[in-house]
Structures are given as C-alpha cells and as structure tokens.
Amino acid sequence: MQKNKLLIAAAICSGVAALLHLGCIIFGGDWYRFLGAGEQMAQMAEAGHIYPTIVTSVIVAVLSIWSLYALSGAGVILRLPLLRLVLCVIAAIYLIRGVAFMPLMHVFPENSLAFWVVSSAVCVVLGLLYVLGIRQSWVYISERHA
Numbered sequence: 001m002q003k004n005k006l007l008i009a010a011a012i013c014s015g016v017a018a019l020l021h022l023g024c025i026i027f028g029g030d031w032y033r034f035l036g037a038g039e040q041m042a043q044m045a046e047a048g049h050i051y052p053t054i055v056t057s058v059i060v061a062v063l064s065i066w067s068l069y070a071l072s073g074a075g076v077i078l079r080l081p082l083l084r085l086v087l088c089v090i091a092a093i094y095l096i097r098g099v100a101f102m103p104l105m106h107v108f109p110e111n112s113l114a115f116w117v118v119s120s121a122v123c124v125v126l127g128l129l130y131v132l133g134i135r136q137s138w139v140y141i142s143e144r145h146a
Contacts, residue, residue: 007133036115094127
C-alpha cells in the first residue's frame with residue numbers, strides 16, 4: 001500500500017497540537033494565554049493548581065492517540081484496533097468542533113474571539129484531512145482486511 005499523505009499530514013497536525021498543549025503544561029500561564037485558553041486557566045496554572053495540568057494532559061493524550069491512528073491509517077505504523085471506526089469518529093469530532101463553536105463560546109466565555117475563529121478553522125482543516133485521507137485508504141482501513 002502506498003502511504004497516505006493526507007493521513008500523514010493529519011497525524012503531523014494532531015501531533016503538533018499535542019505538543020502545543022504540552023507546552024502549556026511545561027511553560028505555564030503565558031502559553032495558556034497565548035493559545036487562548038483563557039485568563040482563568042492561565043491564573044490557575046500560575047498558582048500551581050492541578051486542574052489545568054489534568055485537563056491539558058488529557059487533551060495531549062487524546063491528540064497523541066489521534067495522531068497514532070492517523071499514522072496507522074496511513075500505513076506508516078502497525079494497524080491499530082478498530083481503525084476505520086476510530087478514524088471516522090476522530091474526523092467527526094474535529095468537524096463538529098470546527099463548525100459548532102458558536103454554542104461552545106457561551107460555555108467558555110473567557111476564550112477570545114480570535115481563539116474561536118483560529119481553533120475552529122484548524123479543526124475544520126484537520127477534520128477534512130482525516131475525511132479525505134480515510135476516503136483514500138478506505139479499503140486498507142476496512143475491518144474485512146484486518
């Protein structure tokens with residue numbers, strides 16, 4: 001099988017997103033602010049509260065797993081369990097997050113408009129990378145060919 005460049009790009013993007021979130025944990029409040037997580041998260045991180053670290057660590061783990069699944073779907077690493085299902089769910093989550101930011105803005109009012117626009121656009125692009133990559137590798141990721 002030829003390596004799927006779209007899923008490789010999706011894996012790289014998800015991996016970079018994971019690293020940026022990891023940067024928040026390592027470098028603290030300024031990174032939370034710069035990446036648009038809100039002043040409350042930045043202040044909690046600066047005060048040494050565990051909450052921002054826990055939330056951000058979960059995000060790092062999820063994005064890292066998503067990156068591994070994209071690499072698996074691209075044929076770069078070994079086939080992971082439930083590959084087609086998981087890739088489809090990842091694509092759906094990215095796309096939903098990208099287009100449904102308006103209701104989310106009310107849940108997280110401290111996040112800036114710039115954060116919502118940029119992060120939503122990134123999510124739509126990532127979702128499309130996954131969707132188009134899945135389409136190219138559909139036969140390979142099919143459970144029948146496990």
